[in-house]
């Protein structure tokens with residue numbers, strides 16, 4: 001496949017508005033899966049579309065031999081919604097190349113990154129007719145909505161999906177051209193708090209002073225989550241946190257990542273828990289984040305009410321070895337303990353998943369580092385990420401295998417935002433990386 005052909009096919013792939021969260025796009029999601037399956041059959045793999053209960057899963061494989069390692073390549077063909085539309089320079093599902101960047105929804109997350117691997121596989125099959133490994137390709141359509149069907153699919157197809165290692169390119173590179181191996185991810189646990197006071201919004205003159213205000217109660221509760229220095233105050237919450245290792249502290253200090261965080265965030269200054277660098281706070285410390293808060297009158301002008309209720313949405317980012325259920329138990333117990341008199345609180349748990357950590361110096365880590373080094377040159381950055389990819393934990397728990405996270409996304413790629421981009425250069429590098437990586441894994 002020439003580079004022109006691979007770009008053309010990527011553009012076809014990017015034209016599907018495969019937005020998994022919007023029911024009006026479910027036919028587009030299915031059409032995208034069918035296209036992908038056709039593409040995979042076309043390059044010489046045996047591919048098919050599989051029902052999962054939700055959006056379908058595309059599976060493909062070469063013919064397997066008992067004397068070879070088996071690699072499972074995972075990706076997702078679904079994308080995030082595109083609004084606000086008016087902020088896009090070009091239409092999200094009409095891909096274009098601007099200044100060496102492919103601009104489209106899904107360009108980086110995750111169609112472009114996965115498709116680079118698929119084109120690498122296509123060219124290897126064209127050149128030699130055979131890959132150095134047994135390959136399983138699994139591309140799902142529900143990653144952006146939390147992969148609800150994938151764990152059950154892995155359970156019921158364990159044998160078909162048996163492998164030695166999972167490869168995913170859905171994480172970031174530290175910077176342009178910097179080979180990056182992500183060996184840790186944070187977990188997540190979500191909780192919603194509802195605080196109820198009076199039966200209805202009351203007149204704040206007739207009742208104010210004698211009836212507890214749910215918004216004040218909620219604000220007081222939320223203010224007990226952290227101390228003045230950014231440390232989490234929920235008793236026991238941080239007990240299971242694994243300390244950062246000395247080699248990690250040293251490796252991360254040399255990456256220049258703190259300055260980059262400030263630049264990309266647009267915030268006036270960095271902040272957070274004393275005793276840790278900003279990078280350490282994101283990669284290896286837990287958080288309890290307030291994602292949303294509401295209640296009372298939100299319209300224009302003044303309305304003198306004493307509101308009936310208030311709510312807040314929280315998500316915790318978790319690190320090894322925190323257990324998501326235990327973390328939520330501790331958080332709930334704390335919130336109940338600090339809830340003031342005169343209100344009732346309801347706590348509702350959302351999704352959760354454990355953190356992931358693999359030693360980059362053992363298993364297939366060195367093979368991955370060699371492949372990155374051969375593809376990009378320079379020193380491989382060993383990083384953790386603050387985000388969560390719960391399926392990585394599912395691969396470990398259900399298939400019993402580790403995952404290599406070889407990200408090709410740049411920090412300013414606008415994933416999930418308007419004007420998402422993926423460098424043409426990274427698309428090419430991803431194809432080369434795939435070929436080198438499969439060879440290194442075969443010989444590891």
Ligand SMILES: [Zn+2]
Nearest residue numbers: 109144415416
């Ligand atoms: Zn995403």
